[in-house]
Amino acid sequence: MTSRWIDITSTTGETYTGYLSLPPTGKGPGLVLIQEIWGVNEHIRTVADQYAADGFVVLAPDVFWRQSPRIELKYDDVDTPKAFGHMQALDQPAAVKDLVGAVNTLKALPEVTGKIATVGYCMGGRLSYLTAANSPDVAAGVAYYPGAINTVMDQAATLTAPVQFHFGGLDTYITHAVREAVIDTLGDRDETEIYVYENADHGFNCWGRAMYNQNAALLAHGRTLQFLAEHLA
Template sequence: MNRLVLDDGTVDLPVWRPPSGRGPGLVLIQEIFGLDDYLRSVAADLAAAGYVVAVPELFWRTAPGWSSTHDEAGVAASMEVAATFHPGLGLSDVLATVAHLRESPEVRGGVGVLGFCLGGSLAFSAAAAGDPDVAVSFYGSTVAAQIAELAKVTCPIQFHFGGQDPFIPRSDVRVVEEAVAAHPGAEIHVQEDAGHAFHNNVAPMFHHPEAAARAWALTTEFLRRTMPA
């Protein structure tokens, strides 16, 4: 277990390593459910693909160790925890994790960010405010409202959305589509048959297996193309 030193504290930083022990770095950014079985499986998949994966705990200041179930009760509880979350501090934690990976002797070939839901919004913010080498944002609910920030993004960036997302209107997704079309290095993929959190394979109320498989194939191809392991 690594330790991440921040301005207001020092926290554990779980890291997954590839079989070779070295590779490009990826900061994997959580959903509101915390570091759960789903996120651990994504980290393991990315490590198996050759990446050194670090997962910062975003709720450590207000709900340390938070992890919830993936049913309606779990969503409600996670929403309450997320309501106490400070996005600016979370972004600072993500950027600190990027810097931590850059300084790690096991990381070579760049450092990127990849996030889901809350993490999807933060991955976009990190690409605009920091210096990751690549960014992947899955169904970030604040992306459309902050799309002007895309002008600050200089790394390759990929967005994913569900066309039937009840939390992110299709009109918001269209705003992102229009901005991406005018921004070199950006791409967007919309799974029109899927809703929110469609990649989360431990959340039956959200998971859409076919859309998840399509989006993940696009993600891994994008990573191989822009920051190969």
């Protein structure tokens, strides 16, 4: 696999950067991988490389570029408050426009030979859903423990792509009521998939955090790959 940072053009016309990881074959379907609140850090780049090893051309956009370009934070008591501050200051409508631009940028790459999906974690999970709802070029979206997802359910009116959701049953940030809002809005769509990992907490996919749950992470990754294989074929 090879990787590099590339320029992305937002639909606002502004330019920012993202981490691009190519599969061993050098080409394949596209995947926009959307960060947690700690930036495109070592963990997110490793996840991008993981999906590249699975055969995808992966682009991880720098969502916080308007505040702190290429900020890379750690999961500790010093950096975590900074991460929450960046999330709270995020201009979400602008971020969605940036991410739709990332889809367009990925689509134009010669290495991308198939359809494009979005996958995101926490804040990135919500943005994955919103990007899928705002770009006709997203063939599928995956949202891991998407924070405040209940506040953007109105976007389902423009959502045509199938979406898969992964929730931790022990998650105190994303409560049962929040999950129910997703089920009530999207649960009756044939191509919606919703999984709850009863013994997993928020952030269960991140091996850099104390709540990492290997079993749930493996199950979710396998289900994500199957979902993408079905909808990006």
